[in-house]
Amino acid sequence: MQSKRVFYKAVGVIAGAILLIGGIRDRAHFAHLHATGKIAVVDPISAYTRDSPGMSSTYSADIHFVTDQGVSVSTTRTLSRKLRNDVDARQPVRVLYDPLHPSDFIFEHQQSALGFIVTGMVIAIAVVLFA
Numbered sequence: 208m209q210s211k212r213v214f215y216k217a218v219g220v221i222a223g224a225i226l227l228i229g230g231i232r233d234r235a236h237f238a239h240l241h242a243t244g245k246i247a248v249v250d251p252i253s254a255y256t257r258d259s260p261g262m263s264s265t266y267s268a269d270i271h272f273v274t275d276q277g278v279s280v281s282t283t284r285t286l287s288r289k290l291r292n293d294v295d296a297r298q299p300v301r302v303l304y305d306p307l308h309p310s311d312f313i314f315e316h317q318q319s320a321l322g323f324i325v326t327g328m329v330i331a332i333a334v335v336l337f338a
Contacts, residue, residue, distance in 0.1 A: 219334025226327030230320060237319040244303030246315065247272040247280075252294045255286055266291055272302060274309045282310065290314055 255268035271281045286294065293300055304312035 216334050220331050223327045223329075223331025223334065226323045226330065228327075230323030230325075230327060233323065234319045234321070237313060237317075240303045240305060240311075240313050243305070244312070245275055245306050247274055247302050247304055247312075249300040249302060251297070252300065255291065255294060268294070270302075272304075274304060274306070276306070276309075278309045280304070280309050280312070284314075287314070287317065289316060 250271045252268045252270070255266045258265045258267060266286045267283050268286055269281065270284050271279070273279050290300065301315040302312040303315055304310075
């Protein structure tokens, strides 16, 4: 019985640590792009696709922009609700890209996933206290 408890605590702490580390890396990546990234305007997005894997829906669109060095970047990305609203209102969409690796970019108003850090900490602490 005691060994099961230790096992569940270890699994919980490891899961929490993975989420915490992933969240910290995500925030560091966002900070890097906000500090060193260049701004580019995405070519107008004419349409986006709704993907409904289950109860929730996600939306994705083909993104294309050209860097200040003339490098063309094209990829498909998931769109946030705010970004979909901007696309629907025909507002310009801007990205921050890494000048050394232009395909590494975030949308200008995109937020990092702070929830991963908080969730990781909550899981790790809860398992240690209650398991």
